Amino acid sequence: MACASVARALDLSWIRLPSCQLALVLGLAWRLLEANHALAADIPPLRAEQPPDFTADLVVSLDAEGRPAMGVSVTVPYQGLQWVQVKTAADSRFAADVEVSISFESNKGGPLYGDVWERRYVVGSFNVSRSPRAAAVERRTLEIPPGTYDVTVSVRDLNGGTESRARDHVTVPDYSKIPVGFSDLELGLRDSSGDFRPVPTRVFGVEAGRIVARAALFDRRPGAWPRRYDFRFRLMDEMGQKVKEGSKQVTLKRSAEPIVFGPLDSELFVGPYVFEVELAEKGSRWRVERRFEVEESGPPRGADFLRILEPLSYIANSDEIERLKGLPADQQAAGWEQFWRRRDPTPDTPRNEALIEFIRRVHHAERQFQGFGPGWRSDMGRIYIRYGAPDQVESRAAGTDSPQLEIWYYHNPFRRFVFGDREGFGRYVLLSPAGE
Numbered sequence: 001m002a003c004a005s006v007a008r009a010l011d012l013s014w015i016r017l018p019s020c021q022l023a024l025v026l027g028l029a030w031r032l033l034e035a036n037h038a039l040a041a042d043i044p045p046l047r048a049e050q051p052p053d054f055t056a057d058l059v060v061s062l063d064a065e066g067r068p069a070m071g072v073s074v075t076v077p078y079q080g081l082q083w084v085q086v087k088t089a090a091d092s093r094f095a096a097d098v099e100v101s102i103s104f105e106s107n108k109g110g111p112l113y114g115d116v117w118e119r120r121y122v123v124g125s126f127n128v129s130r131s132p133r134a135a136a137v138e139r140r141t142l143e144i145p146p147g148t149y150d151v152t153v154s155v156r157d158l159n160g161g162t163e164s165r166a167r168d169h170v171t172v173p174d175y176s177k178i179p180v181g182f183s184d185l186e187l188g189l190r191d192s193s194g195d196f197r198p199v200p201t202r203v204f205g206v207e208a209g210r211i212v213a214r215a216a217l218f219d220r221r222p223g224a225w226p227r228r229y230d231f232r233f234r235l236m237d238e239m240g241q242k243v244k245e246g247s248k249q250v251t252l253k254r255s256a257e258p259i260v261f262g263p264l265d266s267e268l269f270v271g272p273y274v275f276e277v278e279l280a281e282k283g284s285r286w287r288v289e290r291r292f293e294v295e296e297s298g299p300p301r302g303a304d305f306l307r308i309l310e311p312l313s314y315i316a317n318s319d320e321i322e323r324l325k326g327l328p329a330d331q332q333a334a335g336w337e338q339f340w341r342r343r344d345p346t347p348d349t350p351r352n353e354a355l356i357e358f359i360r361r362v363h364h365a366e367r368q369f370q371g372f373g374p375g376w377r378s379d380m381g382r383i384y385i386r387y388g389a390p391d392q393v394e395s396r397a398a399g400t401d402s403p404q405l406e407i408w409y410y411h412n413p414f415r416r417f418v419f420g421d422r423e424g425f426g427r428y429v430l431l432s433p434a435g436e
Contacts, residue, residue, distance in 0.1 A: 042184075042185075042289055042290055042291055043057075043058045043059075043060075043168075043170060043184065044168075044291070045057050045058075045200065045201065045202055046058070046151070046153055046166035046167070046168050047166055048155065048164040048165070048166050049164055049165055049166060050162075050164045051080055051162055051164060052076065052080040052081055052098075052155055052157045052160070052162055052163075052164050053076070053077055053079075053080040053164070054074055054075060054076045054077075054080075054153075054155045054164065054166070055074070055075045055200055055201040056072055056073065056074045056075075056102075056153040056166055056200065057072070057073045057075075057186075057198070057200035057201070057202065058070060058071070058072055058151065058170060059071040059072075059073070059183070059184040059185075059186045060172060060173065060183055060184040061141060061183045061184070061216065062175065062181075062183040062216055062218045062256050063218075063256055065218070065220065065255070066175040066176065066178065066181065066218040066220055066255075066256075067143075067175075068144065068145075068146060068172050068173060068174075068175060068183075069141050069142060069143045069144060070104065070141070070142050070144050070170070070172060071139065071140070071141045071142075071186075072102050072139065072140050072141075072142070072153065073137060073138070073139045073198050073200035074100055074102075074137070074138045074139070074153060074155065074200065075135050075136070075137050075199075075200045075201050076098060076100075076135060076136045076137075076138070076155055077132075077134070077135045078096070078121075078123075078128070078129045078130070078131060078134040078135060078136070079129070079130060079131075079132065079134075080157075081096040081098065081121075081129070081157050081159070081160065082096065082157055082159040082160035083095065083096050083123075083126065083129045083159070084096075084159050086122065091124075093122050093123065093124055093125075094122070094123050094124075094125070094126050094128075094129055095120055095121065095122045095123075096120070096121045096129070096136075096157070096159060097118065097119075097120050097121075097157075097158035097159055098118065098119050098120075098121070098136070098155060098156065098157060098158065099116065099117070099118045099119075099155070099156040099158055100116070100117060100118075100119065100138050100153075100154070100155055100156075101114065101115070101116035101117075101152075101153070101154045101156075102114045102115050102116070102140060102142070102151070102152075102153050103151070103152045104142065104144055104149040104150070104151050104170075105149060105150045105151075105152075106147050106148070106149055107147070107148045107149065107150065108147065108148075113142055113143075113144050113149075114142065115140050115142060117138075117140075118158070119136070119138060121136050132349050132351060133205075137198070137200060139198070144172050145172070146172050146173060146174035146175075146176075147171070147172055148169065148170070148171045148172075149169070149170055149171075149172065150167065150168075150169055151167065151168055151169070151170050152165060152166070152167050153165065153166050153167075154166075175218070179219070179220050179221050180217070180218070180219050180220070180221065180279070180281070180286065181217070181218055181286055182215050182216070182217055182218075182277070182279070182286055182287075182288040183215055183216040183217075183218075183256075183288075184215070184288060184290070185213050185214070185215050185275065185277060185288045185289060185290040186198055186213065186214045186215065186290070187199055187202055187211060187212075187213055187214075187275060187290050187292055188211075188212060188213075188214065189207060189210050189211065189212065189263075190210060190212055190260075190263060196212060196214050196258075196260055198214075202290070202291065202292040202293065203292070203293045203295050204268075204292060204293070204294050204295065205294075205295055205296035205297070206296055206297060206298060208264075208268040208294045208297060209263065209264055209265055209266050209267055209268060210262075210263045210264070210265075211262055211263060211264050211275065211292070212260050212261060212262035212263050212264075213233070213260070213261045213262055213275050213277060213290065214258055214259065214260050214261075215258070215259055215261075215277060215288055216256045216257065216258050216259065217229065217252070217255075217256070217257075217259060217279065218255045218256045219252075219255050220255065225252070225253055225254055225255075226251050226252055226253045227251070227252055228249065228250070228251045228252075229249070229250050229251075229252065229279060229281070230247065230248075230249050230279070230280065230281070231247065231248045231249075231250060231259070231261065231277060231278065231279055232245065232246070232247050232248075232277070232278045232280065233245065233246055233247075233248065233261045233262070233275070233276065233277045233278070234275075234276045234278075235264055235266065235268075235273060235274070235275055235276075236273065236274045236276065237271065237272070237273055237274075238271060238272045238273070238274075238363065238366075238367070239366075243266060243268070243273070244264050244265075244266045246261075246262075248261060261275075261277055262275075267297070267298055267301070268294045268297055269294065269297050269298075269300055269304060269359075270294050270295065270296065270297050270355070270356065270359040271293070271294060271359060271363055272291060272292070272293050272294075272363065273291070273292055273293075273294065274289050274290070274291050274292075275289065275290050275291075275292065276288070276289040277289070295351070295356055296351065296352070296355075296356070298333065299332065299333040299336035299337060300332075300336070301329075301332065301333070302329070305332050305336070306325070308362075309321055309324055309325060310376075310377070311362050311365075311376045311381075311382075311385055312324075312358075314382050314385045314386045315358065315385065315386060316339070320339065323335070324336070324339065340352050340354065340355045343355075357388075358385070361384055361385045361388065362376050362385060364384065365378070365380070365381030365382075365384050365385055366381075368380075368384075369381040369384070369428075370425075370426050370427045370428075378427070378428070379419060379428065379429050379430035380419060380428055380430075383408065383417055383430070383436070387410055387415065390408035390409055390410055390417075391409055391410055391411045391412075392408075392409040392411070393406060393407070393408055393409075394406070394407040394409070395407075398421075398424075402420075403420040403421050403422045403424070404420070404421045404424075405418060405419065405420050405421075405431075406418075406419045406420075406421075406428055407419070416432075417430060417432070417433070417436070418430070418431045418432040419431065
């Protein structure tokens with residue numbers, strides 16, 4: 001790792017030393033960090049660049065000796081495929097034909113790793129093919145040596161004649177000198193039989209409280225099996241606040257045996273989260289994490305309900321907010337659902353796009369805009385939540401008698417908002433229209 005990366009990780013920017021001494025300090029600090037807190041990479045999902053839509057989740061898996069392989073799960077929503085009617089003597093069904101290909105090309109040359117295959121999906125009625133939650137999941141595990149690769153995943157709709165691709169750069173780690181470690185964390189749900197069912201999109205709905213995580217731990221140290229391990233797992237929101245935590249003691253019969261953590265048994269509100277699992281043993285820590293999104297959820301409760309009413313007031317009228325504020329605790333859920341049911345642009349589907357967009361804007365404002373409190377309380381946050389992302393942004397440098405300005409333009413209908421950084425600390429306030 002470069003010295004600059006180590007400095008950022010350890011926050012050593014305050015050190016004032018000659019370059020040779022600083023390099024020595026950084027080297028020692030990084031070795032200490034490696035020894036005590038190893039973190040596996042969290043590879044973001046690959047998403048299609050055009051129709052047919054798909055998501056590919058890449059997971060580093062390990063064998064008993066710690067040799068890496070790459071597991072690839074591809075999710076193809078039924079709605080994005082073309083279905084043709086297939087008549088038989090007994091009945092009439094609908095079928096979609098798909099070709100999936102995966103390739104890993106080393107940056108240093110050498111052999112190309114991958115696979116390609118075709119699959120036919122058959123459903124009993126056309127309505128099933130239109131279900132917003134229905135999707136096909138394909139999975140392959142490829143033995144790939146350590147290194148850096150350009151990965152390409154493509155899906156071809158053989159009936160519709162369309163093809164889409166997703167590309168990225170991935171690194172397959174070298175665990176050959178690590179005695180104990182984790183494979184990547186894989187997120188999913190337990191099905192009715194208790195088996196792990198992966199969710200490659202890492203996007204969950206109201207079932208988010210049943211999320212489980214699967215990983216494999218390899219242990220090349222000498223000694224007899226079985227062996228006992230103590231794990232801790234945590235769920236954190238996007239602000240790093242702990243939502244849920246637990247512990248699990250596991251006895252493994254062999255190295256690289258899969259372990260399932262969870263379910264969380266927590267009601268999760270819409271937004272991004274991180275599932276983290278850690279093994280702490282004899283002064284050495286190994287941690288692995290995976291990010292996911294909750295796209296649909298039950299209503300906020302208690303303090304969360306009252307807190308969300310403030311940004312909600314940016315898009316609701318005062319009568320609606322006062323009515324929600326006056327609801328007793330046992331009626332808040334029904335009031336919240338009724339409020340958003342009136343704004344659902346597609347009431348016949350399980351997704352409420354208006355609610356999802358509102359929560360997305362609140363989270364974006366929280367992360368991006370500075371203020372004297374939460375980002376959604378700032379002037380920029382309020383305008384963003386109310387109108388969404390501007391169509392055009394203009395920046396003007398500070399003058400002798402004017403602050404630095406940022407001007408947001410909305411084209412349909414036309415709106416213009418002027419923000420000024422009066423203090424010079426990046427906290428922009430609305431200057432015009434002042435009475436917005």
